[in-house]
Amino acid sequence: MKVELIAELSGHAAPVYAIQADGELLYSASSDRMLASWSMRLNEPNPFSVKAESGIYCFSISDSFLILGCSSGNVHVIDLAAKKEIKNFKVHKKGVYSIELLADKDLLITGGGDGIVNFFRLSTLELIRSIKISSLKIRTILFDKARELIYVGCGEGMVRVFELDYFNEVNSFCASEESVNEIIKHPSKPLLITTGKDGYIHFWKEDTFEKFRSIAAHNMTIYKLAISPDNKLAASVSRDKSIKLWEVDSFDILKKIDRRTDKGHTHSINDISWINENEFFSAGDDRIIRRWKIGE
Numbered sequence: 001m002k003v004e005l006i007a008e009l010s011g012h013a014a015p016v017y018a019i020q021a022d023g024e025l026l027y028s029a030s031s032d033r034m035l036a037s038w039s040m041r042l043n044e045p046n047p048f049s050v051k052a053e054s055g056i057y058c059f060s061i062s063d064s065f066l067i068l069g070c071s072s073g074n075v076h077v078i079d080l081a082a083k084k085e086i087k088n089f090k091v092h093k094k095g096v097y098s099i100e101l102l103a104d105k106d107l108l109i110t111g112g113g114d115g116i117v118n119f120f121r122l123s124t125l126e127l128i129r130s131i132k133i134s135s136l137k138i139r140t141i142l143f144d145k146a147r148e149l150i151y152v153g154c155g156e157g158m159v160r161v162f163e164l165d166y167f168n169e170v171n172s173f174c175a176s177e178e179s180v181n182e183i184i185k186h187p188s189k190p191l192l193i194t195t196g197k198d199g200y201i202h203f204w205k206e207d208t209f210e211k212f213r214s215i216a217a218h219n220m221t222i223y224k225l226a227i228s229p230d231n232k233l234a235a236s237v238s239r240d241k242s243i244k245l246w247e248v249d250s251f252d253i254l255k256k257i258d259r260r261t262d263k264g265h266t267h268s269i270n271d272i273s274w275i276n277e278n279e280f281f282s283a284g285d286d287r288i289i290r291r292w293k294i295g296e
Helices: none
Strands: 003-009 016-022 027-031 036-040 046-049 058-063 065-070 074-078 082-091 096-102 107-112 116-121 125-133 136-145 149-154 156-163 170-173 178-185 191-197 200-205 213-214 222-227 233-238 243-247 253-257 269-276 279-283 289-294
Touching: 016 279, 027 200, 036 058, 036 074, 058 096, 065 096, 074 096, 074 233, 107 136, 116 136, 149 178, 149 191, 191 222, 233 269, 233 279, 243 279
Parallel strands: 016 058, 016 269, 096 136, 136 178, 222 269
Antiparallel strands: 003 289, 016 027, 027 036, 036 046, 058 065, 065 074, 074 082, 096 107, 107 116, 116 125, 136 149, 149 156, 156 170, 178 191, 191 200, 200 213, 222 233, 233 243, 243 253, 269 279, 279 289
16 A cells, blocks of 8 residues: 655644544644644645634534633634634633534533543533543543444543433443543444554444454554544554554554655654545644545
8 A cells, every 4th residue: 555645734833632624624733722724725724723722632623613622621612604712611620632522412522631521512501411430531532323322431441431311321341451542433343443552452342342352553552543434444643653554344454654664753643634535634743734645
């Protein structure tokens, strides 16, 4: 498999923690307190940006809202149509590490460095319920639409499972001896996939949460795992400064991208966002956003 570096986007003054392609724009969030946007057609900065009071760890986008989670514990809610901030409020005593925005359920979920998960009514931003579930950080939140369950990955390695109606915990399982940083669903099999500080990709039967398989994928923490839009490829990014591409059905490795062979990142890679089945962006502590294209 050939992968070509086709663009480098620079402008952030500090590590980039989160990126997401949406429509014609790529959004990026950094510890420099800026949420920036970029034209994917031109590979250039777009005028729209947001400045927060502290570093931005995560964000989520819907048709109407852009919601930022900051190191201060604050959440910023932006009206995208008006390009205006609706509310800036403190929701955690420590940083906000994960946001799940469920517009069709009128629900906003935040996970913080204080080990708390908050559930808000999106239309009013009223707090519905706040639950302390960990002594460490809440690193990732996933909504399983088919099963109407919410999975929360915790710093001590637990995945806690909540039902949607009253947000009661209905199950839990230990996914790692260290932090769980990512939870996704396999696109064609009844499996959950988790990654984290142990550098492994773990597969779990979604009905029993019994371990199905584990792959020693990276030498250090895996921060993100993302499936391509055509569900054929997966890409993992790590603190070991590498990107790995996997065939989704077998999870056989197809390509490793690093600085030595592919002009990759020089520091930890924190996030990845697919544009289409052949292109994706990556970003990390070296402050550069890189655009990659998969060839024949």
